Amino acid sequence: MDIFRAVESASVKIFDLIKTEYELRNKMENKIKSISLVMNMMNVFISSSSRSKAEAFGEKWVMQLQELLYDMEDALDLMGPKTKVSFLKRALRTVGLMDPRPQHILLIQELDERLKILLELWDQFRDQSGEDTPATTKPDETAGPRVPLGCRLAPVGIQHHKDDLIDLLQHVDGQPKQLRVISIVGFRGVGKTTLANEVYCHDDGSDGEPFDCKAFVRVAWSAPLAAESKDDAARLLKETVYQLHCASADINDNTDIMTLRETICKFLQDKSRIIVTTSVQSVAKKCSLGGFMYRLEGLNEVDSDKLLWQLVGCDRNELPQDVQSHSVDIVRKCDGLPLALTGVAEYVRLKLEDLRRGELRCSAIVRDLGNNLAGRLHNAAFKAAHATLKECYEGLYSHDLKTCLLSVSMFPKNYSIRRKSLVRRWMAEQLVPVPFDGQEHASTVADKNFEKLVDRIMIQRADDEEDPAPAVVPGAVKNKCRVQGVLLDFLHNKSVSSKFARLIQNGEHLQTTSGDNNLGPRRLAIVYDPKANRAGGGNSNKAKLAEMVEGLDLSHVRSLTAAGTELSDFKLKRCKVLRVLDLDGCTGITGGVLRRICKLKVLRYLSLRGTTIDACGLPAEIAEMRFLETLDVRDIVIVVRGSKSKAEEDHVATITLPCNVLCLPYLKYLFGAFELPRDIAGPARGGLALWPKAARASGGAAAQACKLHTLAGIFIGGGDREGHQRLQNLFGLMHQDRLKKIKIWWNKKGVKGSKPKPTTAHTDLLVKFLENRCFTLESLSLDFGDESLDFLDFAPVNAHLPCKIESVKLRGKLSKLPAFITANEHTMLDHALSKLYLSYTGLSCEALLLLQCLPNLKYLKLIEDNSNFTDGTLTLNDARGFRSLRGLHVQAPKLPKVIIVVSGKDKTVAMKHLTTLQLLCKDISGFQAAHIDYFHRLEQVVLLKSSLDINEKTAMEWEEARKKHMNRPRIDTIECRGQDQ
Structure with missing residues (x-):
């Protein structure tokens, strides 16, 4: 019972x-x-x-x-x-x-x-x-140019800009007389209105004579700024017509920005000139169709210092030694922005007696500048600067744009971030919305948001020692970027006050008040700068991450960026909701630290780039990170105990990729120097691909679900048997239709001594892989060093279909261009290739001329050091050649001779859409500077500084050619550290 x-x-x-x-x-x-x-x-x-x-x-x-x-x-x-x-x-x-x-x-x-x-x-x-919805922020209705037309003091550092613009007003002999619109574009408060007024007050016209009539029209745009604002466009048009004393026209309130431009042009003669000022590059481009965009940047340190003390009305040498020695810190903090310098000058003028008595120090002014710009200290001297910066931020009518901008501002002024990494971080944090209709991918939306911020000059190009050449499109950001300096200080405060992000540099919490330090941030950036630490006499122990975040609540941190710090003793388990973990150049990363990272359940973005790892490689537990989207292990140094010197010699480590990583359900972007796992063996059913046992055991479902988009890159070289096995493993990726970008090395980077050469068996396997992927890949990069790439002389499997690869990067020896690029004329006309990079191929100039038939090629980069190229001749005799090319980059010891053949009465030449010409050669005598006049859309020329220093006559010829060109393109000079850049 x-x-x-x-x-x-x-x-x-x-x-x-x-x-x-x-x-x-x-x-x-x-x-x-x-x-x-x-x-x-x-x-x-x-x-x-x-x-x-x-x-x-x-x-x-x-x-x-x-x-x-x-x-x-x-x-x-x-x-x-x-x-x-x-x-x-x-x-x-x-x-x-x-x-x-x-x-x-x-x-x-x-x-x-x-x-x-x-x-x-x-x-x-x-x-x-009585409000329907709670309000957020109210834009300043009085926003607009705040620089008075009749400025009491002479502008500083503006004369050469004024001379350039006056020169643009002049008519160039040989050019057709036509109306020209010149757009001055620059960040808010950089002095665009002041410059326009200086040019406006100048007497000479386009033919050196005074204009018949002039009008200076200012419109306070209602926020948020809209380039297509019909009310403002109509108001601007009416005011312009009135000041020009023109006959009344049919102007209604529905006039848009393009109709505005066309209507004004009707009232003006061919010799007339229009100058437009704007802080939006796309608006400048629309307004200056057939004209010119003049990009105005901030003042240099010398002019900034001169303007500051001119506005203060005091000789700096009369003040205490602290001001004389450290006023340069104030100048650098203002980042050359006259608007910020004006506010600081007004503040210093009011506090002049405190400076003289030593009661106010320059360090305090620098420290409080961000708080003043953000309006937290309610200082009247910074009212105009605060209002402008606030409207600049509030003018981003999209909440997503504001969020993306705040995420960039969480880094210090001297810290630059890579553009593509930033976009992937946005996606990992889900800061960009994915359209419900599914027509746009999250990466597309993120790229558009980035371009919008660049368009408004809030995100700018940062100096890049690895690649000093500017972007092909003037004003664009190619690789590294930063936030405009003064705006950065404003946004630091905005981030802290909204608990969006926190910045800690060398142990110091930047831009916080006493009550902010204990708040739990959602995003955290910890940067250790040894130079700043030594300058301030700091303690090197501040490099320890655990000490710099002591006392902070990390339970809500969604994004953690650590640069140059040591991870020993840091408790990663405190960061349970971490989505982004970026360890840039950090040390103290052991196998135990890596395993703890793998336990972060919701991590989507992991970057170990440039770190030093005291472990044998990636742990097997990394396959448990089911939400991981981006894994970046480029440039890491693996230190195996007892062999540190060898690790330092081979500064780029090659990592064996755990096979289960390839099957992670959300992994899209994989960066590093990888070897494919050796346990990929035996053909999958169907005979098309090889795949890990885990995928084959599930009938290939895991492989089919894989979302891998980018693999950059994999090492496939080695001895006969070893290299053959690696190439066999490469076939495991063939069936992945979502894989769009791949980078392949033959030899390990940094390895010295004799290296194995690819055999016919190796190249046949690689060709078989590429033959089947020419229709699905978007980007292909092959780096074979000094080995031959002639095995690429193959046509796609289907010779009637054009190749769909948009970007190709090749490094290795070639006797002729690969056949998959120049297979036949029929497919070549539909070729999708838009970017081509050729490095040390040994191709002659005649062989390269076949590229001019590619219809969609927009950017061509050539790096050569052989006599076949440098002693050859590039004859551009086809007026239809390079019909889509926007940027040409040539890097060689000597530029080959360039002959441009002119066709027809309209003097048509090849490369008629060229906007950027980069000739990074010590000897550029092969190209006549006067020939830039053939390229009517040219905006920028980039030369090596050494090429102009060697021959003064060459420098004068280029300057003369620039002045005779209808667009007066910029001529920038850079210093290139080596031919490999």
């Missing part, structure tokens, strides 16, 4: 457990659906809450809403199923122990309560103020 009672009791308990399990599961699923719906609604509201009427309450309310949304996302991600649960835990859960779901339900209920409180506050605000 006792046995029956025990069985009966156990049956009742099991029934109750099953019932409770079912109820828990249903309750949790319903709560998750409900909270997901609320999250979508909150995202929509936050994205649309940029236009405002009640600033204080609106900003605070939206910030609390954003914090709640972050907590909801963190909770849902942490509730996701684990990839691997031990048998003991599964057994305990079946009897009701260690079940996390009741806690999850309590957490969701807590989030529900917080949402209800926020909604109640919303209702109270609406009832009291």
Whole structure:
């Protein structure tokens, strides 16, 4: 009987457990659906809450809403199923122990309560103020050019810009007389209006005589700035017509920006000139069709210092030694922006007596500049600068753009970030929305957001020692970028006040007040700068990450960037909701640290670039990071105990890629010097590909689900057997249709001594792979060093279909151009190739001329050092040649002779759309400077500084050719450290 009672009791308990399990599961699923719906609604509201009427309450309310949304996302991600649960835990859960779901339900209920409180506050605000939605920020309606037309002091550092613009007003002999629109484009407060006024007050016209009439029209654009604002366009047009004393025209309030331009042009003669000032590059481009864009940058240090003390009205040498020695810090902090210098000068003028008595020091002015620009100290001297910077930020009418800009501003002034890495970080943090219709990929949206910020000159190109040449498109960002200096100080404060991000440099919390330091940031950047530390007499122990974040609550950090720090003793388990982990040049990364990183459940972006790792490679646990999207292990140094010297010699380590990493469900971007795993063996069913055993065991489902987009890159060289096996493994990637970009090395980077050469068996396997991928790949990079690439002389499998590869980078010896590029005339006319990089190929000039038939080639980069190229002749005799080329980059000891053949009455030549010409050669005598006049759209010429220093006559010829060109293109000079750059 006792046995029956025990069985009966156990049956009742099991029934109750099953019932409770079912109820828990249903309750949790319903709560998750409900909270997901609320999250979508909150995202929509936050994205649309940029236009405002009640600033204080609106900003605070939206910030609390954003914090709640972050907590909801963190909770849902942490509730996701684990990839691997031990048998003991599964057994305990079946009897009701260690079940996390009741806690999850309590957490969701807590989030529900917080949402209800926020909604109640919303209702109270609406009832009291009559507003439909809580407001965020109110734009300054009086925004616009704040520099008075009749400036009392003579402008500083503007004369050469004035001379350039006056020169642009002049008519060039031999050029057709036509109306020209000159757009001055630059960041807000850089002095565009002042420069335009200086040119306006000049008397000479386009033929050296005074203009018949002149008009200076200023419009205070209503925020947010809209290039197509019809009301403002109509108002500008009416004011212009009135000042020019022209006959009245049919002007209505529906005039858009392009109609405005066309209507004004009707009133003006061919000799007339229009100067437009704007801080938006796309607006400048639209306005200056057929004209010129003049890019105005900030003042240099000498002119900035002169302007500062001229505005102060005091001789710096009369002040204490502290001011004489450290005023340069103030100048550098202002980043050459006259608007900021004006505010600082007004502040210094008011505090002049304190400076004389030593009660105010330059370091305090520098430290508080960001707070003053952000308006936190309510200093009247910075009112104009604060209003301009605030409108510059609020003019980003999209909440997503503001968020992306704030994410860039979390780094210090001297820290540059790579453009592509930044875009991938945005996607990992989900800072860019993915359209519901699915027509655009997240990467496309992120790229557009980046371009919009560059368009408004908020993100600018940063100096890049590895690649000093500027971008092909003037004003664009090619690789490294930074935020404009003064705007950066403003945004640092914005980030801290909204709990968006926190910056710690050498242990110091930048741009915070005493009450901010204990707040738990969502994003954290910790940078250790040894130079700044030595200059300030700091302690090298500040390089330890654990010490720099001591006292901070890291439980809510979603993005952690550490540069130059040591990771020893840092507790990664405190960062449970981390999405982005960027360890740039860090040390102290052991195998244990790597395994702890692999336990971060929701990590999407992991960069170990430039780090020193005290381990044998990547741990197998990395395959458990199921949300990982980006893995970057480029330029790492692996230090094996007892062989550090060897690791330093081979500064770029080659890593064997764990096979399960390739099967991670969300992995898209993989960067490093990898060897494919050796356990890829045997053909998969169908005979088309090879794949890891895990994928084959599941019928290839894991391989089919793989989202890998970029693999840069893999090492395939080695001895006969070893190299053959690596190439066999490469076939495991053939069937991945989502793989669009691949980079392949033959030899390991940094290895010295004799290197194995590719055999026919090796190259046949590689050709077989490439033959099948020419129709699906977007980018192909092959680096064979000094080995031959003639095996690329193959046509695609289907000779009737053109190659779809858009970007090709080749390094290795070639006797002629690869056949997959120049297979036949029919497919060549439809070739998708738009970017081509050829390095040390040994090709002659005649062989390279075949490239002029490529219809979509926009950028061509040639790096050569052989006599076949340098002693040859490039004859451009086809007027239709290079019909889409925008940028040409040639890097060689000597430039070959270039002959340009002119066709027809209109003097048509090849490369008629060329905008940027980069000739990085010590000897450029092969190209006549006067020939740039044939390229009517040329905006920029880049030369080696040494090429002009050697021959003064050459420098004069290029300057003379620039002045005679209708666009007066910029001639920039750079110093190139080596031919390999």
